[in-house]
Amino acid sequence: MRAAIFRNGEIIVDEMAEPTPGNGQVLVKTLACGICGSDLHARQHAHRMVEMARKTGRKPMDLTRDVVFGHEFCCEIVDYGPGTARKLKPGTRVCSLPALVTPQGIEGIGYSNDNVGGYAAAMLLSEPLLLEVPNGLAPEHAALTEPLAVGVHAVAKANISGGEVPLVIGCGPVGLAVIAALRIRGLHPIVAADYSPARRALAARLGANIVVDPKVSQPYATWAEHAQMSEAEKAARPPLQAMLPALKPAIIFECVGVPGLLQQVYEGAPRDARIVVVGVCMESDKSEPMLGIMKELNVQYVLGYTPDEFAASLRLIAEGQVDAAAMVTAQIGIDGVAKAFADLANPEAHTKIIVQPWR
């Protein structure tokens, strides 16, 4: 079968053997797979990723061997391996979180030498993890389940009580997923910042109420304008707090993931802000802890999602509660993957590019 393979630091197209489903596994045809910012990071910082996997006790990629990326997929059942219940017929469209139950335990799909990811004509999934795609939902939209789940999880980890005003820094696919999840959670107003006009327009379409161009106005100042306490809230404060600015609680979602960004957030954040770090910064970073201390900031790093959050995300897209179509800016074949990695550097041109290996 054909696949876009990560080999010697580059994405190349080559033939590889179709995998054979083992016990409890299912062979699927890959219908659609989104290209994730983490894939771009992984190509650029593969050695860092290996080092981090080692430091956190995960199985690292062997960079001398092939890897097929792709962990945001929608597939069609082709064949079952031994020990399967076969409740879903061949031809059924399914999603799954990118994990495979193997005799060695649960392993990841997408950054693995052994488990083929979604940039290939076929792959293996685990029967117990399959979620049937509700009838009629297009595979390229069902493939957005994974990135939406990242936003749903980030919002769940933010410990929202209801009165907070959120600020989303960066409106790439991660920021957009956070905005969609915040809107569903009912927070209002949602403030979002991005330098790109195209991304700001998408942010508004997905649920941001106020969009900020940081070149024109300071995101934290704009946030503060929209986070003023009501007179009743002001009056309810204990005496010693009455001299602090009368602002509602802040939840800041860092959805950029480059060095220096967190320090910028520390500088801009109001006192007692909760910061959810959703952007994946793979390099070392510098910050001034005194800013965190003097403002009593809380920083929640997040990664991934739970199986329940993943399943809920597929339902949200299928029910039309998230405008998935808005995020897809191109659909390409396997031959287009390398170029798509380059194209995604321009936020005006693309948000989510979907790989359709059968094209």
Place this chain on the structure above:
Amino acid sequence: MRAAIFRNGEIIVDEMAEPTPGNGQVLVKTLACGICGSDLHARQHAHRMVEMARKTGRKPMDLTRDVVFGHEFCCEIVDYGPGTARKLKPGTRVCSLPALVTPQGIEGIGYSNDNVGGYAAAMLLSEPLLLEVPNGLAPEHAALTEPLAVGVHAVAKANISGGEVPLVIGCGPVGLAVIAALRIRGLHPIVAADYSPARRALAARLGANIVVDPKVSQPYATWAEHAQMSEAEKAARPPLQAMLPALKPAIIFECVGVPGLLQQVYEGAPRDARIVVVGVCMESDKSEPMLGIMKELNVQYVLGYTPDEFAASLRLIAEGQVDAAAMVTAQIGIDGVAKAFADLANPEAHTKIIVQPWR
């Protein structure tokens, strides 16, 4: 009156005018005032402290003018200013959080050009903030209210639900206060690490159940030995979590406050750990966000305490629930302050040095 004054980067002894109580203020004789690690930091990194105060919208010290440090004090009422209710008689021993209500608003005591701190014969306090020292409690122990409140606050901000196993990194006055507050909160076992034998002995005396010398064994490994889930807790985990190490939730208190320490905590911390940053690191710091991300760490920076936490801390000492006497390793006069700043560098020699300006 005599005072130990921070002038041109050094602590010198000089005469200064006794302050006059304004509206709502009280003139007090300073009976005892603890030397805090922050005072040592402030002398060494005064310009950083000014920069940070500016960045966080606080009134910075003017370093060309005198400052009298000292914010951990117990005093005796001498005289009242205008507009006071005078419920407590002159001679009454009092504590107060280090803040002064002035016509310009609430200002800090201890890092201020205008409001004299506790390293002077007399100072001003605000009548509404006075707490009477319960009968018989020695001033040098009542003066420990402030550092204990730091520990009480840190534990309150840790959002403890009851099943966590805490690890305290660093057993200086801040770490010891955290240990005391954890013991009162009922957590068990409390694991604490420090390179100093004297500090480890004190940690055990204040409530640590397991003390670790990081030269001999890795604190996080020792923590894990004592944080194993029960069989019932293991069985109650969702299937996908069953492959993770079966550890109780971790709360790690960083009580050192030097660059690089937080990165060490990121490396050692188990997945989903909550980290409470109580140590005050005044320099820039470097860390790898990927470690935080892959472990979904939560970092809560803390500073100070609430008025309620402060009052509760005085009661805890007065009721004998905290072995305050154990922490006091020397009592000195104003002439001894400069030398005490130097002596505090050796953790074997000293924990808390109390200044008694009347000596």
